[in-house]
Amino acid sequence: DAGVIQSPRHEVTEMGQEVTLRCKPISGHNSLFWYRQTMMRGLELLIYFNNNVPIDDSGMPEDRFSAKMPNASFSTLKIQPSEPRDSAVYFCASSLNTGGTEAFFGQGTRLTVV
Amino acid sequence: KQEVTQIPAALSVPEGENLVLNCSFTDSAIYNLQWFRQDPGKGLTSLLLIQSSQREQTSGRLNASLDKSSGRSTLYIAASQPGDSATYLCAVYNNDMRFGAGTRLTVKP
Numbered sequence: 216d217a218g219v220i221q222s223p224r225h226e227v228t229e230m231g232q233e234v235t236l237r238c239k240p241i242s243g244h245n246s247l248f249w250y251r252q253t254m255m256r257g258l259e260l261l262i263y264f265n266n267n268v269p270i271d272d273s274g275m276p277e278d279r280f281s282a283k284m285p286n287a288s289f290s291t292l293k294i295q296p297s298e299p300r301d302s303a304v305y306f307c308a309s310s311l312n313t314g315g316t317e318a319f320f321g322q323g324t325r326l327t328v329v
Numbered sequence: 330k331q332e333v334t335q336i337p338a339a340l341s342v343p344e345g346e347n348l349v350l351n352c353s354f355t356d357s358a359i360y361n362l363q364w365f366r367q368d369p370g371k372g373l374t375s376l377l378l379i380q381s382s383q384r385e386q387t388s389g390r391l392n393a394s395l396d397k398s399s400g401r402s403t404l405y406i407a408a409s410q411p412g413d414s415a416t417y418l419c420a421v422y423n424n425d426m427r428f429g430a431g432t433r434l435t436v437k438p
Contacts, residue, residue: 248426258418258428271425306372308426318363318426320373 221307221321228328233295236324239288240309248318249282249292250306258306264290265312297328331356333421335429342409343437350404350432352419360422362402364393367416367431376417377404409436 220239228234240247249261262272267284275282279298284290294301304325310318332355342348352362361380365373377386377393379402385394392405406413416431 250428257430260425260427263425308373310426316361317375317378318420319375320365322372 219307219309219319219321221305221324223324224322225325226327228297228326230298230328231296232328233293234297234301234326234328236292236305236307236326238290238292238307238321240290240307241319242288243311244309244319245287245312246310246318247284247290248308248310249290250308252304252306252323261292294326297326299328302327331359331421331423331425331427333419333427333429335417335419335432337432338430339433339435341435341437344409344411346409346436347405347407348409348434350406350417350434352402352404352421352429354400354402354421354427356421356423357397357400358423359397362393362395362422363420363426364391364402364404365418365420367418369415373418406434409434411436411438 222237246265248263250258252258261274262282264284282292304323306320306323308318308320310316334353336351359381363378364376366376367373379386379395390407395402414436416433418428418431420426420428
């Protein structure tokens with residue numbers, strides 16, 4: 216397996232534009248996590264899914280953020296409209312289940328909103 | 330909500346030293362704890378996973394211990410090398426996965 220795949224690797228967009236980040240988890244993994252990493256706040260859990268169902272989205276900072284997992288092999292994180300303070304590295308991770316199996320991370324998407 | 334703390338925030342040691350990184354968590358009802366390494370500008374690489382029923386795990390020069398009742402884990406790195414320089418993060422699984430802020434390690438040649 217190629218691991219967790221995120222796209223794009225880098226995204227530069229103007230304030231107010233819609234941004235969509237994509238994640239393909241490892242095949243067979245049932246749990247998927249979205250994180251945001253900044254120097255100030257470290258790694259923050261935004262939302263996680265189990266069997267394609269959102270379990271906890273309490274970490275999503277505002278209504279401008281939304282995440283979907285339409286099937287077991289694909290998830291998106293959307294920001295609309297984007298703001299400069301959304302600039303960060305966004306990571307996706309997957310694990311076999313939420314019962315505490317090993318988690319694997321993608322390489323991240325570095326988002327810059329200007 | 331689970332709170333995870335890592336001490337120290339930064340550590341600089343000469344090559345060859347043995348060192349210990351610390352991780353503490355507030356809710357002991359965990360499934361497991363996982364240690365990661367992150368190089369600058371890169372993603373997270375899994376180092377060791379300790380299940381809640383285990384006391385320690387070893388991989389090469391790395392040894393991680395877990396004391397669930399006291400809410401603590403340590404990562405021991407033996408005979409440190411410059412290539413070990415990175416940020417080390419611990420993550421704790423309840424139903425979700427929460428991270429500490431990390432320890433930035435520098436190993437000087």
